[in-house]
Amino acid sequence: MEQQSELQEPTYAADISSIREAQIRIEPYIHKTPVLSSETLDVLSGKKLFFKAECFQKGGAFKFRGACNAIFSLDDVSVAKGVVTHSSGNHAAAVSLAAKLRGIPAYIVIPKNAPKCKVENVKRYGGQVFWSEPTVQSRELTASKVQEETGALLVHPYNHEHIISGQGTISLELLDQVPNIDTIIVPISGGGLISGVALAAKAINPAIRVLAAEPSGADDAHQSKLAGKVVVLSEINTIADGLRASLGSLTWPVVRDLVDDVITVDDWEIIEAMRMCYEILKVAVEPSGAIGLAAILSDKFRSNPAWKSSSNIGIVLSGGNVDLGILWDSLKK
């Protein structure tokens, strides 16, 4: 086991040092987001829940941490021609805002089915929009073309060491705000967020358990953990527009080794969790952001004896960019 651990560690794309460096680098730009709690939700879940409200982050999602770290890590010559990325919205807005702060152009490839409010965020922060089909292949191909034409650097939404380190700053803040957390539950998509969170949290306290929450209609992380290798789904079906990506080469090793389990939930559970966030916590949380609460309240979590000992649970409310109309249409169904 000792030997295995020594072999694995160097393969991770970030560690506690790079995450602490990221924290210092991005501190002048980001919001230190509040931790919310609710006695009503504590009673409902039977746990003490601590909600890390990244919906209040600049750009409305955690993505600004990673984008900021990536863009401010680069030297002036490297970024002179700007940056390019592909994203369903939150990473796109984050890159646009970080690029604006750095004073460089941002070229953003967005799939046609991205929520309107997320596209508006990109435009508000000065990002130049290029449309793609709503597939990973089309997104990457369009981004490559833009990269060739402009000479801009690609800032991948999750398979990128500085992105992972930036997202990991959430754990540093959360464990500073609530030191006795024993479990952290994190939405999983490409794995950048959960990789950073797990690497930082387990470095600070190896006893902390990290749980991924994933839509059952996009359960590639769940399947990958079962198979012991990255599984890419041929079909994806979920309301959580931020959780449709597949794991990357840099995030998979962390997910494989440090994520204790994956809980999958159905879209109706996500929507019900969004409603609770609104009516009880009083915060606007997008479907991808509410999935952690959905997982905690799910039968799968409650009935699993492995989680009985979790008492103080951190839940990352990853973002709050949601069109009110879409929320309401979902609630009515």
Next chain:
Amino acid sequence: MEQQSELQEPTYAADISSIREAQIRIEPYIHKTPVLSSETLDVLSGKKLFFKAECFQKGGAFKFRGACNAIFSLDDVSVAKGVVTHSSGNHAAAVSLAAKLRGIPAYIVIPKNAPKCKVENVKRYGGQVFWSEPTVQSRELTASKVQEETGALLVHPYNHEHIISGQGTISLELLDQVPNIDTIIVPISGGGLISGVALAAKAINPAIRVLAAEPSGADDAHQSKLAGKVVVLSEINTIADGLRASLGSLTWPVVRDLVDDVITVDDWEIIEAMRMCYEILKVAVEPSGAIGLAAILSDKFRSNPAWKSSSNIGIVLSGGNVDLGILWDSLKK
């Protein structure tokens, strides 16, 4: 003027001392609520806006401050038979919760048209509900009957010295969090909130200006200020269910002397401000709570040269108890 000021001051139901005492009394029970800001809304308004997010207060509204102060000010003998009140919801839930913490019964008279989520809050906190017609007369009559039958003490929603002092603690917190605030905008209904806020703020810094925001369909404070006496409206028509009360004998003198102006806004402006709170600030704010933002963005405020010099504006987001269905139905109209 000197003489007039000397004559008036003793008539106010609270002062900076009673408000500081309230702060110490309620501190173990209340949340210190965060102050939110948004560059997007700063650009839109042309001001620096600081949102005091009382939607995150226990019970979902500022009302818990006053209720807590009133109920914990009373001696054990006085409160042995419990407390009674009448309220459209937020004060009702606040009294229920404070009574529960004090270990005494709470009897709550609620008008039949109160929002469902507010009634649920009352029940959740153990308050016993009595229904009345949706008029001030019916509310007060029903409360009197309950009072006679139970021997409980009446905790008036706003015309009560401890209530006013409790609400005033918002100014102490806000001016501690953002010391350079020059203007505070507050929703006005019965006047308990704005009286406490104005008394505390002007005692700390007499140069701070206090502005009331009121629905044009329930503009009794506006009319009262014009007439120089309390005006009670025969008809009230607004979506803001928390802003339908009339000024009281204890709140009117404060509103008359210390509130610099009243801005009235239409319901559509309130609804648009609610949408902005949700989509930009990422918080759930009820119509009564969003009216301050609506006022700041209104033509009446922008075009009034008196407010040109206001730069750092505190906005009290007074509560967040809103049924999602009602919000959406309003947005569609």
